[in-house]
Amino acid sequence: MAETAPLKNYQLASAFTYGPVKSRRCGMSLGLNTLPPDVKVCSFDCPYCQCGWTEPTAKGRGVGLKYPTVKEILGEIEARLAELKAAGETIDTMTFAGNGEPTLHPKFREIVEGTMALKKKYYPKAIVDILSNAQTVNRPAVREGLRLLDRRIMKLDGGNMRVIEAVDKPLAKFDLPEIVEGLRTLGDVTIQSMFVAGPVDNTGDEDVADWIRCLDAIRPVAVQVYTLDRHPADKRLKRVPRARLEAIAERARKAGHTVEVY
Template identity: 30%
Template sequence: MSNTKYKYIYGPVPSWRLGSSLGIDLLSQDRKICTFDCFYCQLENFEEYTSQRKVYVPTKDVMAEINSLPDVKIDYFTFSGRGEPTLAKNLGEVISELRKIKKERIAVLTNSTLLQDKEVRKELALADYVALKLDACSRELLEKINRPAPKIKFDEIIKGIKIFRNNFSGTTALQMMFVDENEGYAEKFVELAREIAPDEVQINTPLRACGVKPLSKEKLYRIKELFSGLPMKIRCVYEAERKEVKAISKEDTVRRRGKNGA
C-alpha cells in the first residue's frame, strides 16, 4: 500500500510523543493555513493568516478515507498537518465520527491560539490527548518566534490554555520549542508550567529541516534541569525513543512534515 495516494491522512509517523501516530489533516490545502507563522515552521507556501474557522474538507470525505485504510497498527490518530487544526470547523464532528469506528486514542496538536473560543474548547475536549504549543513567555517573544495574526494576543493565549486545562479530563501536554531567542527565558517558562499544571511538559528544539539552528543537547538538558522541581512529567526531544513505523503514503507524509519529519 506504500504508493496509495491519500488526501487527508498521512503516516503513520514515529512520534517522539505519541509512539506510532496516523495523521489526519482537516485543512489539506496546498498552502499553510495558520494563525501563526512561526519562524522555525517547516511548512512552505504561507500566503496569509487565517483566524476564521471553516470547513476545509467535508467530514464524509475524511471518514471515507479513514474507512478505506488498510489494517495499520497505530497508537494514536493525530489531528495536525498543514496548519492549525482547530481552524477546521468540523474538528469536533470528525473526532466524534472517528470514535464510533476506531478504538485507538485520539490526539490534537494545537498552537493554543483559539482556546478562548468556547466551541473550540468543547471540540478539543472530545480528544484523549491535547498538546498545547507555548514557545513564548511574553508578548515580545510571541511576536519574534510565532509571528501571530494581528488579533492573536499573548495574554489571551495563556488565559485560554488555563481555562482549557482546568476543564479537560484527558491528558494535556505543554509543548515548548526552545531556540536561541527564548533560551534565556527558561525560568519564566518554568513559572508558566507551574501555573498551568499540564500532565506533561515537552522540551523541544527544531530538529526538522527548517533553516533554524536547534539548541545543542547540553543546552536543552540544562533547560530540562530547571523544570525538575515540577510535579509533572518532563520530556526532552533528545531523549526520545522513536518506534519503527512504515508510512502508508510517504509522499503525503513528507508534504505535511518535511523530509526530516520527526
C-alpha cells in the same frame, strides 16, 4: 535526536490522512489533516515551521479557501482505517496535525466527534490526540472538540509577548494571559515547547523564567521540550544544543513539572 543529524524535509499533506509512521514516542502513528490538501493554513507564522511560511491567502482561517467537508474527511479516515485494519497493521496513535493548525477547520468539533467514533470501531485502544498552537483555545466549539480527544498537546513557546511575537509570529489575536487561562481551564493538557537559537532565540534565562511562570499557572500533565528536527521556514535558525535543552527542562522540573526532552 543526534545534534549533528541532518535536518529532514517535510511534505505538506495532499490528503486527510498520512502515514502511518513509526515514532519512539507514539508507536505507529497515523496523521490526520483537517485542512485543504497541499496548502498550509495557520494562525501563526513561526519562523521554525517545517511547512514553510504561511502564504497571505492562508493566514488565520484563509481567505477564500475551500475547506474539505466533514463527510470528505471522515470518509477518507474511515477508508484508511479499514484498509490498515484489513492489512493487520497496528495503530497506536492518531494525531490531528497536518497542514497547519487543525482547529481552524470551521467544523473541527464535528470532525473530532466522528473520528472518536471511528477509533472505537477500528482501533479502540489507539490514542487520538492533537498538535495545536493554542491560539483558538478559548473558542467554545474548539474547546468542546479538544475535550473529546484522548490527549491535547498544545504549543507554548514563550512566557512573554516579545518571545511569542518573535518565535510564533501570531497572525490573529493572541493575548497571552487569556491563552494561559484557557489552557489552565481546559485541564489535562500537555504543553509542547520549541526552543530555537540563531537570530530568534527563546533560551535566555529571563525568557525561560517567564515560560516556567506560565507553566506554573497552567499546571500541564506533561511538558515536551524540543528543537529543530526539520528544515525551518527561516533557514538562519539553529538547533539548541541538547545540554541547553536539558538545562531548561531541569529548571521546569525543579518547579514541579514533568518534562521530557526529545
